[in-house]
Amino acid sequence: MAVPISTPSDVNCSRAERQRRMAARRRRKTQRLVIAVLAVVICVGAVLTLPAEAPEKVVANKAADETALPVSLLEQAPDLLEAPLTAAVADSPAEPAQMANQAPEVLANQSPAVAASQNAPTLYYAQSGDSLDVLALRFGVPVNEISSTGELLENGFISEGQLLLIPAQLENVSDSLRLFPDAEVVNSPSALDFDVENFIAQAGGKLADYQESVYANGIMNSAQIIRRVARDYSIHPRLLLALLEYESGWVYGSPPTQDQLYYPLGLFESGQSGLYKQLVLAAGNLGTGYYGWREGTLLALTFPDGSSLRLAPELNCATVAWMYYFAQTRNQDAWSEALYSDHSLLSTYEAMFGNPWLIAQQYASLFNPGMEQPPLDLPFESGIVWSYTSGPHAAWGAVEVRAALDFAPPADAPGCLPNSTWITAAASGLVVRSDNGTVVVDMDGDGNEETGWNIVYLHVGTTHRIKLGTWVEKGDRIGHPSCEGGISTGTHLHIVRKYNGEWIPADGPLAFKLSGWTAKAASVPYQGWLISGDKIVKSNRYSSTPAHISRGD
Secondary structure, three states: OOOOOOOHHHHHHHHHHHHHHHHHHHHHHHHHHHHHHHHHHHHHHHHHHOOOOOOHHHOOOHHHHHHHOOHHHHHHHHHHHHHHHHHHHHOOOOOHHHHHHOOOOOOOOOHHHHHHHHOOOEEEEOOOOOOHHHHHHHHOOOHHHOEEOOOOOOOOOOOOOOEEEEOOOOOOEOOOOOOOOHHHOEOOHHHOOOOHHHHHHHHOOHHHHOEEEEOOOEEEEHHHHHHHHHHHHOEOHHHHHHHHHHHHOOOOOOOOOHHHHHOOOOOHHHOOOOHHHHHHHHHHHHHHHHHHHHHOOOOEEEOOOOOEEEOOOOOOHHHHHHHHHHHOOOOHHHHHHHHHOOOOHHHHHHHHHOOHHHHHOOOOOOOOOOOOOOOOOOOEOOOOOEEEEEEEEEEEOOEEEEEEEEEEOOOOOOOOOOOOOOEEOOOOEEEEEEEOOEEEEEOOOOOOOOOOEEEEEEOEOOOOOOOOOOEEOOOOEEEOEEOOOOOOOOOEEEEEEEEOOEEOOOOOOOOOEEOOEEEEEOOOOOOEEEEEOOEEEEOOOOOOHHHEEOOOO
16 A cells, blocks of 8 residues: 655645644734724723712612702713714724723713712602601701692691602611501500400400509509500500510510519619509600600600610601600610510510501591691680690600690689689580599590590599580580699699590691680790780790780680
């Protein structure tokens, strides 16, 4: 078999062919490298010229994000985006060196656009009971910086669900999560169908056979105590039961420690032991938090260790009530656990009663936009001069809501002395309570303090006090002023309003109006004015002449 061999000429031809192929590969490789460099340059230029956009979480929602970009940046955008790309495409792939030697284009400062996006307004949907001046306090902005696509009234309630645009000014605030509905904190219409006695009996814990002696009321069982506190302080009985179970296990079992036996709500420092006193303290703390947020007088929490926390402006009154309650006894870590952990008060409540939001949805909102106080008269007979002794102050006990006004009758001497001057009904209605110095008139006549308008008259003496179940007309006599029914330094009348179980502040969207006089609060409790046109009466505890007022028919 013949074996092929290579001659010198064949070898030379093969070597030349290989060199040509290698040169071609090098040219193709160089071209690919140039194209890759060009692609990288184009991509980098495009990324660097795109408009800067703030993180989505700094604006209220995506709709707001679309409007947050300043017009000046939008006008720059076409030039910023098109110029680098056009230049890159026009250049030849054979000119990478020339491109590499070009100075990089300097981009305009993007910080104004970022700052504008970060300062985008908060989109806030109004809650039942919101008013413009209180929202301004919560958000830390002037009233005139709050805007809306709908009508915004300077006085009165804002429509529930109305969209407001409010500048975002606050930093380092609490969680804004709303934990609990307002209607399940106050003794509202949702409490009507709740049977406290039956619930306690079925639970079978410490409360089921508990009794104690309560001042001026004799021996009371646990259900009577809870209903009394719920009624007097207008705090929902379901919430009181949930707190008792959460703090000490009184509802379903027995308190595991001696401290929890004597102080079932853990309010040790007060020195007030026993179920009734502990519930009264708890109701006072809950009410102070709730109404402090409603009035705009409570904007931050202070913890036992002295640290503080600004409250998120989007919160509702009920959630702030819980926050304030736990801040009285817990520092921030334990406070946070009580509110947000798997073993929180909310978990206990849901295990006992179900989802509170679903319960609240079965009832109408506590307040309606455009609602007004029904016409009320000064609570005394025409032609008799009384004194306006106290401006807006606490409605009941330790509940810090400036809802009450005080009037003193004419008297020969100061102090707690019998007085024959008559207190009269400010409005018509059914007397649903008449005991222990208190008369409550239910204006809608359904017999329930949890619904509609109720007028509470405190310090009404036993002698000649109107009987329970009586229907009164406006101006009817209901009793005489005294010192009965609470702490008092002198004979007087304390008058306050409730609507759907909520105490109504004397100065605010539903200002206290009596015979054409409108209450105005000072910066501190017990001080204030009554104003009627160009006439002004200033409160004075000593019944001086500037505090004198009478009813004209």
